Amino acid sequence: MTSLTPINFAETNLDAIAGAEGKLAILVTPDGKLDNAGRRVNRLVKQAVSRLVESDRWDKVKTGEGFTLGFPTGLAATALLVVKLDRRPSVEEARRAGAALAQFKGIDALLICAGSTTRLSDLALGLAARDYDFDTHKTSDRTERAGSVIQCAKPDAARAEAQVALAVAEGVFFTRDLVNEPANVLTTEEFANRLVAMKSLGLEVEVLEEADLAKLGMRTLLSVGQGSESPSKVVVMKWHGGGDEKPLALIGKGVVFDTGGISMKPAAGMEDMTMDMGGAGVVAGVMRTLALRKAAANVVGIVGLVENMPDGRATRPGDVVTSMKGDTVEIINTDAEGRLVLCDIMWYAQERFDPTGMVDLATLTGAIIIGLGHENAGVFSNNDAFCSTFLRAADAEGEGAWRMPLGQAYDDQLKSRIADMKNVGGRPAGSITAAQFLQRFVKPDTPWIHLDIAGVASVTKDTMLAPKGATGWGVMALNRMVQDAYES
Numbered sequence: 001m002t003s004l005t006p007i008n009f010a011e012t013n014l015d016a017i018a019g020a021e022g023k024l025a026i027l028v029t030p031d032g033k034l035d036n037a038g039r040r041v042n043r044l045v046k047q048a049v050s051r052l053v054e055s056d057r058w059d060k061v062k063t064g065e066g067f068t069l070g071f072p073t074g075l076a077a078t079a080l081l082v083v084k085l086d087r088r089p090s091v092e093e094a095r096r097a098g099a100a101l102a103q104f105k106g107i108d109a110l111l112i113c114a115g116s117t118t119r120l121s122d123l124a125l126g127l128a129a130r131d132y133d134f135d136t137h138k139t140s141d142r143t144e145r146a147g148s149v150i151q152c153a154k155p156d157a158a159r160a161e162a163q164v165a166l167a168v169a170e171g172v173f174f175t176r177d178l179v180n181e182p183a184n185v186l187t188t189e190e191f192a193n194r195l196v197a198m199k200s201l202g203l204e205v206e207v208l209e210e211a212d213l214a215k216l217g218m219r220t221l222l223s224v225g226q227g228s229e230s231p232s233k234v235v236v237m238k239w240h241g242g243g244d245e246k247p248l249a250l251i252g253k254g255v256v257f258d259t260g261g262i263s264m265k266p267a268a269g270m271e272d273m274t275m276d277m278g279g280a281g282v283v284a285g286v287m288r289t290l291a292l293r294k295a296a297a298n299v300v301g302i303v304g305l306v307e308n309m310p311d312g313r314a315t316r317p318g319d320v321v322t323s324m325k326g327d328t329v330e331i332i333n334t335d336a337e338g339r340l341v342l343c344d345i346m347w348y349a350q351e352r353f354d355p356t357g358m359v360d361l362a363t364l365t366g367a368i369i370i371g372l373g374h375e376n377a378g379v380f381s382n383n384d385a386f387c388s389t390f391l392r393a394a395d396a397e398g399e400g401a402w403r404m405p406l407g408q409a410y411d412d413q414l415k416s417r418i419a420d421m422k423n424v425g426g427r428p429a430g431s432i433t434a435a436q437f438l439q440r441f442v443k444p445d446t447p448w449i450h451l452d453i454a455g456v457a458s459v460t461k462d463t464m465l466a467p468k469g470a471t472g473w474g475v476m477a478l479n480r481m482v483q484d485a486y487e488s
Contacts, residue, residue, distance in 0.1 A: 001177045001194075004169055005131045006147030007124050007162070009155035012115060014040045017075070022109030022146060024077035025101055027085045027117050028053060030063060037113035037151070044074035052082055064089070064096030068104060078108070087117050092398055094119035098126020099464050101148070105131065109146035116153045121161040124150065128169035129465040129472075134180040164293050168479055171289030172472035178281035179458055179470035183257035183274045188230040188305040191256060191277070195235045195284055195303070201291035204238040217324040218344040221304050224337040227261060227314025228307035234345055237287045237301040247298040248486055249355035250287070250478065251346050253338045253362035254280030254305040261308045261334030262316055275470065276338070278457030279361035280305065282474040289479050297486040302349050304341040308334070320419045324348060325441055330419035338362045339423060339434055343441040350443050356486075357386050357447040360438065361474060362454075367430030368404075369455040376400035377473065378452035380435035386447035393481035398464075399473055400456065404432060411436040 017024065017040055026038045032053030034042060042049040048069060052058055061067050066083040081104045085097045101112060101123075114120055127148060135142050152158050178186060178194070196205050210231050213222055218234070225232035238247070254277040259265055265273070280303035287301040315321070319331045324344045331340070342360050349358060368378040379401050381387035387403060394401040410432045413425030421440065425433030435450045442448040456473040463471060 002132060002134060002136070002173050004128050004166060004173060005145045007128060007166065008147065008149045009159040009162070010149055010151050011155050012037060012113070012151045012153060017041060017111070017113065018044055019076050020111040021076050022111070023079045023081065023105060024075060025066070025081040025083055025104065025110060025112045027083050027097070027114055029086055030084055032058065035115040037115055041075070041080065041113070045069070045072045045080065046074065048072065049082060058084070064093040064100065066100050066104065077111070079104070085117065089117070089119055091119065091122050091396070094122035095126035095398070096464055098123040098128070099130035102127045102130035105148060107143045107145045110148040112148060112150045114150050114152040120150060120152060120158045121165040124162040125165035125169055126465060128166055129172055132173060132176060132467060134177065134469060137182070167289050167292035168476055170292055171285040171475045171479065174288045175281040175285030175472040175475055176466070176470040178284060179275045179278050181274065183307070186256055186274070186277070188233050188256055188307060191254060191280070191305050192233050192235050195237060198237065198288060198291065201288065202239070203287060203291050204240070206236040208234040208236070216348065217322070218348065219321050220323045220329055220340040221306065221344040223315045223319070223321045223331070224255070224261070224308050224340050225306035227311040228309040230256070230307045232304070232306045234348070235303050235305065237284070239287060239290045239295065239297070239299045241290075241294060241296045242298040242486065245298050246356040247300045247353055248482065249349040249353055249358040250283045250299060250301045251342060251349055251358060251360035252280035252283035252301070252303040253277070253341050253360075253364065254303045255338060255341065256305065256307050258308045258335070258337065259310060261314050261337060262310050263333045263335040264310060265335060272458070275458040276363050277305070278363040278453055278470075281470075282361050282453070282457075282472070282478070285472060285475040286478045289475060290482065295482060295487060297482050299482060299486070300349065300353050300355065302345050304345045306341055308337045323441070327421065327440065328419040330416040330422045332422045333424045336424045336434070338364045339437045342438055346438065346441050350446055355446065358442070359390070359449045359451065359478065361451045363457050364452045365431040365434050365454055368452040371404075371431060372402055372455055374455045374459050376402040377456045378431050379403045380406055380432070380450040380452070381448060382406070382439060382442060383447035387449055389485045390449055390477065390481050393484060394477040397476040397480050399477040401451070401477065404435070406432065406435060406439065
């Protein structure tokens with residue numbers, strides 16, 4: 001996987017500043033007050049920092065962002081970034097500053113003079129998360145990225161606090177790599193192998209093969225992969241750190257490539273369907289983070305890995321299949337396949353683990369993008385308290401999420417003439433009827449959240465913490481949810 005660029009912490013050493021190679025950054029409060037490192041740098045660069053912070057240009061710099069001075073006199077560094085940041089910044093400001101530092105850094109070594117600034121773990125998270133480049137398949141333009149050193153007043157404490165943040169960043173990177181990977185590389189077999197490899201972190205990992213799935217009665221899931229040469233699989237990942245408590249269940253849709261099956265998608269943009277396993281990617285990233293930080297909670301992550309392709313064996317529109325629950329589904333559109341994968345593994349999770357709550361994630365509908373754009377995931381739930389727990393976590397982590405409605409009128413759109421239900425409810429309220437379909441496979445006493453992440457899993461422009469492409473959305477929010485609600 002893409003490795004995090006090293007971030008180290010060290011005691012403030014003013015004498016090392018002048019000779020530091022690569023790039024240099026200092027943190028200056030919005031009112032322009034300089035700390036010891038800032039004053040030292042200011043003297044070395046002949047008062048250039050003072051002139052900056054006293055000018056109109058400083059007023060235009062947003063908190064958490066910076067101003068670059070190139071090839072500054074008196075420094076060995078090739079560039080100096082002056083970052084506007086309070087000594088006690090908010091979480092968002094600290095992460096934005098970290099992201100600005102990552103973009104300034106590029107591939108060079110970076111020395112950051114942080115002094116007594118707090119929230120260095122959030123600054124480190126922003127720095128780590130934004131310093132990402134998926135260049136695995138490039139044969140040129142690949143350059144080793146140097147690390148960063150943060151000089152601060154209490155490096156041991158900062159280092160300890162940053163370990164959790166860096167575990168989150170590694171989970172985010174894992175998710176991004178999975179979502180960015182092309183489907184000829186990330187086959188269902190390869191996906192499963194990467195998850196099995198996390199046994200080395202202390203996760204229990206079990207792979208259910210097609211024969212196992214058939215025996216369990218997961219016929220809706222198996223119907224999706226019938227037209228592919230890649231075998232369908234379900235991978236169960238267990239993290240046990242919370243005594244005898246029932247686990248939280250995280251369920252992910254892992255369609256490694258989606259042509260739409262017999263209901264073929266248009267050719268334009270089909271290459272983007274390598275990200276259709278985004279839900280499974282997020283679940284994998286969360287499980288990696290929980291294992292890395294030794295979370296004091298019980299969590300099970302279950303992902304259904306399939307490929308939706310057309311051939312003579314593929315499921316046809318009009319076919320009727322029977323789910324693991326026993327309900328029959330008339331398949332109207334084979335491009336609405338994600339819900340067929342999820343419904344079986346959701347039922348399996350409840351039957352096997354009796355979870356305290358269940359969250360499913362899927363790049364499920366284009367309709368959610370029409371409704372919410374690329375700023376928010378759609379949130380659907382049968383339990384207000386459970387849903388509020390997630391929404392608070394998402395808000396705390398700055399990951400956009402917006403609750404959407406459910407209701408009987410939407411559910412009625414799924415009525416079938418020949419089966420218990422159809423797999424689609426027509427164009428109106430497409431993301432809601434998809435959620436209604438999934439809710440039919442949620443037991444009445446199971447708190448449940450469905451996250452439609454089609455608009456946020458992969459984007460076409462940079463975000464604060466990610467370059468364009470896979471974002472890793474959801475890893476931070478779900479990790480925070482576990483941390484706040486399931487760890488004592």
